[in-house]
Amino acid sequence: MKRKVEEDEKNEKIVRNLMKLPSNRRCINCNSQGPQYVCTNFSTFVCATCSGIHREFSHRVKSVSMATFTAEDVAALRECGNEVINHQLPNRQTQLIIF
Ligand SMILES: [Zn+2]
Numbered sequence: 719m720k721r722k723v724e725e726d727e728k729n730e731k732i733v734r735n736l737m738k739l740p741s742n743r744r745c746i747n748c749n750s751q752g753p754q755y756v757c758t759n760f761s762t763f764v765c766a767t768c769s770g771i772h773r774e775f776s777h778r779v780k781s782v783s784m785a786t787f788t789a790e791d792v793a794a795l796r797e798c799g800n801e802v803i804n805h806q807l808p809n810r811q812t813q814l815i816i817f
Contacts, residue, residue: 729787733795737763737782741801747771756780758791761798 733756736742745753745765755769756762759777769779780787787795 725789726786729789729792730782732792733782733787736795736799739799739801741804742799744800746800746803754782756782756785756787756791756795758794760803761791761794762800762803 737753742753742763744751745768746757746760746762747764747768750765750767753763753765753768755764755766757764757769757772757777757779759772764772764779769781772779780791
C-alpha cells in the first residue's frame with residue numbers, strides 16, 4: 719500500500735511539472751490561463767469550465783490537485799500534452815470539432 723502512495727505522489731509531481739510547461743499553461747480548448755484539469759482521453763490540460771464540457775461528452779477528466787494519476791496517464795501526458803495536440807490540430811476549428 720505504501721508503494722502505491724509513493725507512486726501516486728511521484729506521478730502527481732510529474733504531472734505538476736508538466737503543467738508548468740509553457741504549452742500546458744493554457745487550456746487547450748479555450749486558451750484560458752492555468753488549467754487545473756487533465757482530459758485523459760486526449761492527454762491535454764484543460765480549465766475547470768472546459769473540464770465540465772468534456773465530462774458532458776463522457777471524456778475522462780482528472781483534477782490535478784484531487785485525482786491520482788497512473789503511470790499510463792503520466793506517460794501519455796509526457797508524449798502528448800497541449801503542445802503536441804496543438805501541433806496536430808493547428809486549425810482552431812478542428813480543435814473545436816474534437817472538443
Ligand atoms: Zn478552457
